Amino acid sequence: MIAFKDFHPIKGILGSPWIGFGNFEQFFNSIYFWRLMKNTILLSLYSLLWGFPVPILFALLLNELREGLFKKSVQTISYLPHFISIVVVVGMIVNFTSIQSGVINQMLAWFGVQPISFLSEPGWFRTIFVSSSIWQGFGWGSIIYLAAISGIDQQLYEAAEIDGASRWRKMWHITLPCLVPTIVILLILNAGSLMEVGYEKIILLYNPTTYETADVISTFVYRQGIEKADYSYSAAIGLFNNIINMILLLSVNRISKKMTETSLW
Template identity: 55%
Template sequence: MKNSSRGSWLIQHFKREWQIYLLLAPLIIWFLLFLYKPMYGLQIAFKDFSLFKGVDASPWVGLEHFRSLFDSDMFIRAIKNTFIISFLNLLIGFPMPIILALMFNEIAQGKFRKTVQTIVYLPHFISLVIIAGIVINIFSPSTGVVNLLLQKLGFDPIYFLTQPEWFRPIFIGSGIWQEAGFQSIVYLAAIAGVSPSLYESAVVDGASRWQMMWKITLPCILPTIIIMLIIRIGNLLEVGFELIILLYQPATFQTADVINTFIYRQGLVGNQYDVAAAAGLFNAVVAFILVMTANTISRRFTRTSLW
């Protein structure tokens, strides 16, 4: 009886809200076709995959591809580089949008504020290919602005993009330049939701702008910061590999090669689709564990979580 009443309630609810489900239908179909249906192909991570035999007819090899991955020095290096770049990006890149949002909030003049925001948001809308071209031109050993300044100061030009030790700072810096401004919109929206009465009470008590920022603004937007941090941790292993592919070269593989670029070379370049699928599955499992752990810790200690 309980199941039948629940089923009738669902039918009535669907009939009443069918317009909403109709609007959701394209998104649901997209998810099913492009995100869930391809999961069927994950089984090639456990098979000796052949294009001629297909997914179903290829023989099973169990965990053989995973063993070969962890016996590969290149894959271990890719894991190491992924975590180092991700950690540095999280440590340096994550606070930047928050700092920008706090700075924008302190700008009183409307026209100046809008002009600065437009300039800072603009790089987000530029193609990654153009971003990579700008970075290459800026750090060019012959015509780059940075090397021209170094030569003016009496230093020899540096081939930045061929030096392994320079790749990570350049990559992280260019990523912050491109995305920090646009990501600050989320925190600006959270700041806009802070009650003005809190600031008025603080002014009456003689609090400075700095004290109001630390005692009112930051605590009020802390739940938003935590949610964004959990999402960022979930995408930790992605590392923006498109920009890495555009910037790296064999000379910088030592510090630039990450899991996703390893998958790209193994799968699309080397035609080892089964090995690439195994590496991708490992990447997805680690990302899932990270986001689950971060969400659990956040829910336990701050009572703020994604679910």
């Protein structure tokens, strides 16, 4: 209801005047609308395009390792970044990319490259955001695929080995096809949250110089609703964002059900 009203805390939700789609029209006509849509979609697509396959590949490769100390160590190390606070991760990024003492700029200096102010350059923001998200989540994301792999009938591998199949052939023709239902379900869930970019990390990383590529719908809602206390306007933007996510979820689920016979319902 707040999204369709000119909300005033003193008057309350019911006492605030009704303005219909006024807040939505204000957002659609805003000079920031297309920038916010573009940044939100691009960050989500890049994260999905580069980040979604990595846990799958990691799980497949990890499955090929023999049981032992090395495999357990690799698993443990890959899970650890998931438990690091976003604030700490951002602090690490800031330190590594520092123009004065950052490790990355020091390495570039060895090759005669001038220091780069990564966090002040709009062109670098998406690369930093996506790559750090992949590093933080690929190990934890591989757990569900490893669980699915452990449920594959071992007789399939034994039969393939009798037929002379190599480890690559067994992975390509047995492991990967058996993972397809799990992959499809997770892809549907990811597509359903395409417009929900992790705003916590963006808020900690971005600044006015990188708004051009970093500002997304969720961070705009934060600034309008929390910093400027424009509750009706921010609620309308958030509602619009959630409706788009719902449409995407229903659409991808319907397409998946027709093409692969795998869906959420």
